[in-house]
Every structure is written in C-alpha cells, then in structure tokens.
Amino acid sequence: MTLLIRTSILALCAAASVSVEASGRVDNFRLLDQDRLAHELYYYEDASAIVLMVQMNGCPIVRNLLSDFRALRDDYAGRGVEFAMINPTLQDTREAIRQEADEFGIDVPILVDETQLIGEGLGIDRSGEVFVIDPKSWTVAYRGPLNDRVGYETQRNDASEHYVADALDRVLAGEPVEQARRRTQGCIINFPERQRQEAHAQISYSETIAPLLKKRCVTCHSPGGIGPWAMTGYDMVRGFAPMIREVVRTRRMPPWEVATDYPALHGDRALTVEEKRTLVHWIEAGAPRGDGPDPLTEVEPISEEWALGEPDLVVTSPPFTLPATGVVDYQFQAIPNPLDRDVWVRAVSIHPGDRKVVHHVLIGTTEEVIPEGDDRRFNAVFDNYLWGYAPGADYYEYPEGAGVLVRKGGQIHLQMHYTTYGRETVDETRIALYFHDEPPKYHLRQQVVMGTDLAIPAGEARHEETGYFEFDREAEIYSLFPHAHFRGIATGFDLVYPDGRREGLLQVPRYDFNWQHTYTLAEPVIVPAGTRIVHTTIYDNSARNPANPDPEKTVTWGLQSWDEMLYGGFFFRWTEGTAENPAHDDLAFRIGQFFGGWDDDFDGVLQAAEMPDRTREAFEGGQLDPFNVDGDDGLSPAEYRAFVEYRRQQRAEQEASAAGN
Ligand code: HEC
Structure with a gap:
C-alpha cells in the first residue's frame, strides 16, 4: 500500500511539473480575454506558431514594445502565426486591462490569468517576455525579449537584433532556434504562491480538498450520476488528479462558465479563484493524502424520492x-x-x-x-x-x-x-x-428573443448576432435560457433602459451546446416599460471549432443542430398582471418576439432592408403606405401591428366567403 502511494505520487510529481522549465512542453489552458472571449491554447493546433507576450499594466517596457509587437504581428499574420498577450498579475483587473488596451491600442487578445496558475506553469517571471510556441510539439521554441531595442531606461529608435522574428523564421522553416532562451528585461511579476510549495504539500485532503469536491463536483460525479467517474474516495481522486488539473486549467469542469461581476445566480456551480488555486496546487504538490477521515467515502446515493413531495x-x-x-x-x-x-x-x-x-x-x-x-x-x-x-x-x-x-x-x-x-x-x-x-396570482410567461434572419458566413471564427425584445409594460425577470447549436461559443443578455443606460444581466463566455443551462437570477430584476432585453450570441463557423459540422457552409436559421439559432428565452411576469387580469397584449407580444430580431440597427423601426421578403415587397410596392402613418422610411411596432391585424381580418373574411360558397 505504502509503495503504491509512493509510486503514484512520483508519477504525479512528474506529470504536475510538466511546466515549461522541466520538459519544455506547454499544457493546454483556456483563459478569458479583456473582452471576456474565451481562448483555448490547443484550439490553435493548426497555427504555424503562437506568439504570447507577457503584459502588465503600467510597465513602461511593455508599452514601449507595443508598436514593435504590432509590426511583427502584421508581418507574420498572413503566415498562420497567432498573436496574443497574457496578463498573470495579481493587481490588474479585467476592466483595468481593457482600459489599458483601449488607451494603448492593443488589438490582440490579452488573456487574463487571474489564478496565476498558467503563469506559474509557464514559469513567467517578468512582463515583456515573449514565448514562441510551436503547436506541432506544444513546446516553447523561444522565450525572451522581442528584440534588443528597449531596456531599462534605454531605448533606441531601431532594433539591431530581432529575436522573435528570427525564432519565427526558424519555426516556420521547421528548424530549431539557436538560442532558445534569453534574459528578458521587464517588470518583475509577483507570484506569491511560487515560494509556497511546501505549504501546498500540507493542504489537507480531508479538510479542504474532499469537502471542495463534495460541494462542487459530487452532484454529478457520484455512483449512477452523469459524470463518467465517481468521486468515491481518495484513490479515485488521486488517480484522476492530473485530469482534474487539466479540466480546471481548461475551464471545462464544473460545466458552468458565467461572468462573476453580473447579477448573482441560483445554484452557481463555479469554482472560485481561490478554490482553483487550492485544487491545482494540491495536485501539483503530489495530491498528498495526509491525515484525517475521507469524507468522499460517505457520499450518499442520489435519492429517488420526489424532493418536492407527492406530485399531482x-x-x-x-x-x-x-x-x-x-x-x-x-x-x-x-x-x-x-x-x-x-x-x-x-x-x-x-x-x-x-x-x-x-x-x-x-x-x-x-x-x-x-x-x-x-x-x-x-x-x-x-x-x-x-x-x-x-x-x-x-x-x-x-x-x-x-x-x-x-x-x-x-x-x-x-x-x-x-x-x-x-x-x-x-x-x-x-x-x-x-x-x-x-x-395563482401571476401568470409566469416565457418570451424569446429570436433572430430568424441570421446568416453566419462560412469559415468565420467570430460572428455576432443580436436581437432584442422590448417590454411594453413593467415586468419582473426571473430566469434566462440562452440557446444556440454547435457553432455557438459565447452568449449573454443585457438590459437597455428607456434612458439608454445599459446593464449586463448574464454573460456566458463559453457556451457549450452539450449543457443547456437555465440561469435563474438570485434576485428577480424589475424593469420599466420601454426596457429592451438584448440577447447576443457569438458563433464560430471556422474549421478550428471542433464541434462545427461544416465550416464550408454559410449557416442560416433552422431547428436542426447543423443549422443555427439566436434564441434567448426568459421567464418573467407583468408586474401589474394577475392570473385573472393578465395585462397582456398577445398580438404585440407575438410581434415583439420577431421585431427585435429583424430591427438590425435597433432604431425601433423596420426599414425595408430589415423586413422579411414578402413584407418588403409589399412595402416597396406601396401597399403598406396606409399603415405607415408617419410616412417615414419604415414601420414601427404599432404600424406593423396594424398591418398584421388588417391581414388577419382579410384572411378571416376570405375564409368566411370561401365557407359561404
Ligand atoms: C453538472 C454535472 C457535473 C459537475 C458539477 C462536474 N462534472 Fe465533471 N464531468 C461531467 C460530465 C458529464 C463529464 C463527461 C464529459 C462531458 O460530458 O463534458 C465530466 C467529465 C469530467 C472529467 C473527465 C474529463 C473528460 O471529459 O474526459 C473530469 C476530470 C471531471 N469531470 C472533473 C470534475 C471536477 C473536478 C468537478 C468539480 C470541480 C466536476 N467535474 C464537476 C459532469 C459534471
């Protein structure tokens, strides 16, 4: 037994220290950038190289290098090289990083490593350092300064050495880089956990790790649960430890990725930054068992009783x-x-x-x-x-x-x-x-923001579709259900109030078709009449999206998974409405569902170009002039409604006369 544990700890140590320093390999990770888009390293498997520069707000060396970095990007972008930055600092918030990016014109993703786990793994030490990663082997072909132009309090107009460009030429030619590592001058980044490896070996499995897994994972990873393996005790956890490290670093587990500075949600499953650090540091310290009982051996099976009592x-x-x-x-x-x-x-x-x-x-x-x-x-x-x-x-x-x-x-x-x-x-x-x-007192209603006229160009990696529903009276919103198919990668909801104020309601930076979550707001949100709920989804129709069934196809609306949807469902009620007196205008409600998807410029009027084909033909042919009361270049919801009512009436008359014949 002792022997077994010892060998597996050794094996783990080897796996865990797969950091750049030890073997030169870069493990996969996924981070969100300054705009909260998710980037997974291994997504760029087919790139010819990946250039990652360490960024830190306020570091003069980084700021001075930005123009060189951009020039390099422009030179190599056409040759399949991907460029990004990573910020593994303790102090820079996403918002501060976004501001720095705006102010200094940084137009590449800055990956925010808020746990510092990725920076620790890469052995990052100073900002300004550049990693050239070769995706063929996931090794670091070069790490060090971009060039020799900028140093501490020294700056020249032109560089005489172009280290990263030289390294890229070598990697693109399939040759090794002569000097793969150079000393970087940059700002030292504080990694407090790096000195605490001994403390990590003391993290208690019994008191810290097992309770954490019990709280965040065991609902699914229990015998008979949906998780493919059950966390039934230390031996299982130890065996899966390297895999747990990977799913935490790639943000795959728990299956719940929601921006945290948005309204709180019921049943939030996410690991906190601190929990991620603790779990991964414990694994990297060899996943020690330590003393104390094993709380995971007493996990109760899922009850088959109805939790709410006898159903009707x-x-x-x-x-x-x-x-x-x-x-x-x-x-x-x-x-x-x-x-x-x-x-x-x-x-x-x-x-x-x-x-x-x-x-x-x-x-x-x-x-x-x-x-x-x-x-x-x-x-x-x-x-x-x-x-x-x-x-x-x-x-x-x-x-x-x-x-x-x-x-x-x-x-x-x-x-x-x-x-x-x-x-x-x-x-x-x-x-x-x-x-x-x-x-009941209230009628719980479901409405959907739909974009039935979407078109996602073939091969496009970041395509955004958006639409809205406008509440025509005060409403209380309870829960949100964003839905897209295989190509959806990020999604969310915002509120735009009648005074133009915009507020985030939900953001899911990594949408996963496999997990159709309903997000229930911990506190319902009341919005005044005239508020719009805006739903936005980003789609990846490129060949790099592993879920994409056909990157050659321009994708349009459809019910099948290989077609797409912009579909933002939500539960709400009219605050004045009761079950008896619903305060509900059903026709306006039905029109509202489509109107906000068609109104591409969000100006509240459907111009000809935004109308569905048959309506546009009628509009352009002048048949809709009687409904265009204000005579402008389109139809408002009220004008459109009058037209729909007219058409309904016409149809009813036709049916009546057909029945009469
Ligand atoms: C809501 C259910 C659920 C929760 C909560 C959950 N998992 Fe999972 N887990 C799954 C499912 C299902 C899979 C299989 C892969 C998939 O479908 O995404 C999985 C797979 C895994 C795997 C194997 C990786 C693979 O896909 O090969 C690991 C490791 C894992 N989970 C760890 C965790 C950890 C650690 C936690 C808690 C921090 C956790 N899971 C929480 C459902 C869950």
Whole structure:
C-alpha cells in the first residue's frame, strides 16, 4: 500500500511539473480575454506558431514594445502565426486591462490569468517576455525579449537584433532556434504562491480538498450520476488528479462558465479563484493524502424520492434505447396530456431513468396534437415552456405566486439530449408536475428573443448576432435560457433602459451546446416599460471549432443542430398582471418576439432592408403606405401591428366567403 502511494505520487510529481522549465512542453489552458472571449491554447493546433507576450499594466517596457509587437504581428499574420498577450498579475483587473488596451491600442487578445496558475506553469517571471510556441510539439521554441531595442531606461529608435522574428523564421522553416532562451528585461511579476510549495504539500485532503469536491463536483460525479467517474474516495481522486488539473486549467469542469461581476445566480456551480488555486496546487504538490477521515467515502446515493413531495401528475417518456457509443441526435418526444381539466403548474421535477445518459431535458406543452414526423415537433417544447433540466438541478419551483397555465388535452413535449457511456442502456425519464390549488396570482410567461434572419458566413471564427425584445409594460425577470447549436461559443443578455443606460444581466463566455443551462437570477430584476432585453450570441463557423459540422457552409436559421439559432428565452411576469387580469397584449407580444430580431440597427423601426421578403415587397410596392402613418422610411411596432391585424381580418373574411360558397 505504502509503495503504491509512493509510486503514484512520483508519477504525479512528474506529470504536475510538466511546466515549461522541466520538459519544455506547454499544457493546454483556456483563459478569458479583456473582452471576456474565451481562448483555448490547443484550439490553435493548426497555427504555424503562437506568439504570447507577457503584459502588465503600467510597465513602461511593455508599452514601449507595443508598436514593435504590432509590426511583427502584421508581418507574420498572413503566415498562420497567432498573436496574443497574457496578463498573470495579481493587481490588474479585467476592466483595468481593457482600459489599458483601449488607451494603448492593443488589438490582440490579452488573456487574463487571474489564478496565476498558467503563469506559474509557464514559469513567467517578468512582463515583456515573449514565448514562441510551436503547436506541432506544444513546446516553447523561444522565450525572451522581442528584440534588443528597449531596456531599462534605454531605448533606441531601431532594433539591431530581432529575436522573435528570427525564432519565427526558424519555426516556420521547421528548424530549431539557436538560442532558445534569453534574459528578458521587464517588470518583475509577483507570484506569491511560487515560494509556497511546501505549504501546498500540507493542504489537507480531508479538510479542504474532499469537502471542495463534495460541494462542487459530487452532484454529478457520484455512483449512477452523469459524470463518467465517481468521486468515491481518495484513490479515485488521486488517480484522476492530473485530469482534474487539466479540466480546471481548461475551464471545462464544473460545466458552468458565467461572468462573476453580473447579477448573482441560483445554484452557481463555479469554482472560485481561490478554490482553483487550492485544487491545482494540491495536485501539483503530489495530491498528498495526509491525515484525517475521507469524507468522499460517505457520499450518499442520489435519492429517488420526489424532493418536492407527492406530485399531482407523473408522466414517463417513451422508452429510448441508447447505443453503447456514438452521438445521439436530440430526441423530440411527445406524451399525450392525460388531464381532463386546465391546470396551473407551480413546480416541475424530473427523475432521469438513467442519470448517466440524460444530459438535458426541456419540457413544454401544446394544446394541439403534433403528429410524429411533423417538423413542428422540433420546437414544440417552446410553445408553452415549463422548464429545462440539467444534471444537478432536479426540480424547479416557480417564483412565489406564479404559475404556467396548461390546458387540458394536447401533448407534453420533451426535448431530450442523451450522451452515450460505453454500454447500451434504455432510458425512461419521469416528469412530475405540481399544480396550484387555486389559480395563482401571476401568470409566469416565457418570451424569446429570436433572430430568424441570421446568416453566419462560412469559415468565420467570430460572428455576432443580436436581437432584442422590448417590454411594453413593467415586468419582473426571473430566469434566462440562452440557446444556440454547435457553432455557438459565447452568449449573454443585457438590459437597455428607456434612458439608454445599459446593464449586463448574464454573460456566458463559453457556451457549450452539450449543457443547456437555465440561469435563474438570485434576485428577480424589475424593469420599466420601454426596457429592451438584448440577447447576443457569438458563433464560430471556422474549421478550428471542433464541434462545427461544416465550416464550408454559410449557416442560416433552422431547428436542426447543423443549422443555427439566436434564441434567448426568459421567464418573467407583468408586474401589474394577475392570473385573472393578465395585462397582456398577445398580438404585440407575438410581434415583439420577431421585431427585435429583424430591427438590425435597433432604431425601433423596420426599414425595408430589415423586413422579411414578402413584407418588403409589399412595402416597396406601396401597399403598406396606409399603415405607415408617419410616412417615414419604415414601420414601427404599432404600424406593423396594424398591418398584421388588417391581414388577419382579410384572411378571416376570405375564409368566411370561401365557407359561404
Ligand atoms: C453538472 C454535472 C457535473 C459537475 C458539477 C462536474 N462534472 Fe465533471 N464531468 C461531467 C460530465 C458529464 C463529464 C463527461 C464529459 C462531458 O460530458 O463534458 C465530466 C467529465 C469530467 C472529467 C473527465 C474529463 C473528460 O471529459 O474526459 C473530469 C476530470 C471531471 N469531470 C472533473 C470534475 C471536477 C473536478 C468537478 C468539480 C470541480 C466536476 N467535474 C464537476 C459532469 C459534471
């Protein structure tokens, strides 16, 4: 036993010290830049080289080198070299870095290493140092100054030595760099943890590490949970330690990436900066067991009791057989609604049949029965949306006094996302609904910001689509559900108040199609009439996006995962509305859903170029002139609404006369 532990600690030490100093290899990492876009090092696998300069606000050497850095970037960008900076300082906040970038015209990503873990691994010591990384071997081909132009209190007009350019020429030619390491003159960066390796070996597994894993990971990494391995004790954790280090450094686990200086969320899963440091330092110190009991051996199995008590209705999804391996398309299932009366739902709960495979479930209802094979099945859950389940959140109770009305008959729709785990299995997921005894005070509503006219050019790595919904009366917002497909990489919501003030509501710097999270605000937000909720998603349609099914294709709106969506769902209520007196203008509501997606310049008027084809033709042909009351170059929501009402009326008359014939 002792021997076993000792050898594995040795193995770990070797793995953990895979820092640049030891073996020359750079481990993968993912960091957010000054604009909160996520960058993963190994994403740039096909680059011919990666140039990373250490940046620190207020360091004169870095500032003086910026023009040389830009010139170098312009010289080599066409040859497949990627350029970025990294800021591993304790003192520079993202906001301060963004300001420095604006002030000094830094137009490359500055990766913010707030935990200092990446800087420690790279052995960074001074700002101004430049790393030339060769992605073919993930080794550092050169580290040192950019050139010999700038030193402490010395600066010349021209450099006589161009170290980084020379190193790049060598790497591009597939040759080794003659002098791979040079001393950098720059500002010393404080890495306090670097001197604390002995203290890291004293971090207590029993009192610190195991409780941390229990709090942040065990909901999924338990026997029968969705995590592929269970944290059942020290031996498991020790075995997976190098992998834990990797998933923390690459921000893959826990699967929750939300900007922290935004309104707080319920059930936030993120590791704090301090927790990340503790976990990785403990692993890098050899993941010592130390003394004390092992809290992970007493993890309780997930209860199969309904946490909210006896449900009013339980329905079960049709049995679905998953193969042992491979990717399973989303399943769109429909269950006949067995109720013979209308009900107000107050809570929803789910028990996946096989927790290891159920990655998410979205639930909604339709009054209509949509037959199998009908394309409308893809979107049916959103017609009268109830909730979205993801592992670790087994139920959702609506806000006090609020409910969703489910009419009798029709169907209960499920969108199921399954992942395989190496063994065939059959899933039958149970959905429990809880009803209000009396109609609730408030009608909980779901609305969506939709951009149905999106077009993501083939090959584009950073394409942004945005749209809004304007509240026509005061509203209280509860939760947010951003949704995109394989190409979505970042997403978020902002509020723009009637006075023009803009406030962030949610930012997800790394969207992952596999995790369809509903983000519930810890404190609901009340917004006055005229406020817009703005939803923005960034898409990566390049070949570098490993999830991209076809980088050659310009992608447009569609329900299938290989098409795309700009889809920002949210739950809210009208503050004046009650269940009896809903204070709800349904036609305006339906128009609002599309209007803010079409209105590309956000000016509140649909100009011809922004209109859907048929409307544009009518507008340009003059048929819409009677509706364009103010005679300007487009239609306001009220004008558009009058036109829709007219068209509806016309259609009704046609139908009536057809019926009369
Ligand atoms: C919400 C559920 C959930 C939580 C919470 C969670 N994991 Fe995971 N974990 C998964 C799933 C599912 C996978 C399989 C890969 C995937 O689907 O992304 C996984 C995979 C992993 C892997 C294997 C890496 C791989 O994909 O090969 C490691 C290591 C890991 N998790 C560590 C952690 C740690 C450490 C924590 C807590 C800090 C954590 N996880 C929290 C669900 C979770």
